[in-house]
Amino acid sequence: RYDASPFVPSGAGLDELRRAAAGCEGCPLHRDATQTVFGEGDPAARVVLVGEQPGDQEDRRGHPFVGPAGKVLTRALDDAGIDPALAYVTNAVKHFKYTRAERGKRRIHKAPSLRETTACRPWLAAELRLVDPDVVVALGATAGKDLLGPSFRVTTQRGVLLPLPALDGGDPPGAEVLATIHPSAVLRATDRDEAYAGLVTDLRTAARALA
Ligand code: URA
Numbered sequence: 001r002y003d004a005s006p007f008v009p010s011g012a013g014l015d016e017l018r019r020a021a022a023g024c025e026g027c028p029l030h031r032d033a034t035q036t037v038f039g040e041g042d043p044a045a046r047v048v049l050v051g052e053q054p055g056d057q058e059d060r061r062g063h064p065f066v067g068p069a070g071k072v073l074t075r076a077l078d079d080a081g082i083d084p085a086l087a088y089v090t091n092a093v094k095h096f097k098y099t100r101a102e103r104g105k106r107r108i109h110k111a112p113s114l115r116e117t118t119a120c121r122p123w124l125a126a127e128l129r130l131v132d133p134d135v136v137v138a139l140g141a142t143a144g145k146d147l148l149g150p151s152f153r154v155t156t157q158r159g160v161l162l163p164l165p166a167l168d169g170g171d172p173p174g175a176e177v178l179a180t181i182h183p184s185a186v187l188r189a190t191d192r193d194e195a196y197a198g199l200v201t202d203l204r205t206a207a208r209a210l211a
């Protein structure tokens with residue numbers, strides 16, 4: 001079974017977690033990726049945004065949401081009245097999963113499997129325990145399923161604040177969770193303006209829970 005738990009130090013703070021995550025071999029994704037991309041942001045953030053996994057640029061640079069999807073996310077947070085500097089951003093999976101169309105060609109993002117998201121969940125659980133936000137925003141289906149269970153569907157259950165379930169079998173953390181579309185879905189949408197507006201509407205709902 002794939003599992004990050006043996007690599008997660010107990011009683012660690014965020015900085016120690018980040019250092020430990022750099023050496024995680026809890027699933028095979030560390031083999032082909034450049035580096036672990038751990039969460040970043042305000043360690044006392046009241047809102048945590050959870051994406052799927054680092055993209056090509058995040059993998060190269062070592063920071064979450066620094067590529068095209070990150071640009072969309074930062075603008076949407078701003079438009080929703082959430083100060084991006086006061087948020088914490090992370091991903092369900094900490095290593096980039098990809099295929100190549102041909103040898104030496106561009107790296108194409110591949111969705112992580114349930115085994116991989118489950119393996120990586122101890123890192124996310126530890127981050128959420130330490131940051132202890134009021135609201136967690138799941139960006140897209142992978143994060144939504146990771147936080148709300150495999151039957152979660154972002155298309156029908158987005159934009160609603162729900163109680164955040166316990167991620168690691170402990171007590172429910174007492175925070176709320178809201179799922180919305182992934183910012184990269186905005187970039188792929190036929191009607192980008194409409195998709196973007198939907199993302200901002202959902203983030204405004206999250207912002208109201210912070211007020
Ligand atoms: N997409 C994600 O889900 N996360 C990132 O960090 C970048 C792109």
Ligand code: SF4
Nearest residue numbers: 024026027094095120
């Ligand atoms: Fe560890 Fe997660 Fe990377 Fe897999 S994806 S090796 S569980 S950090």
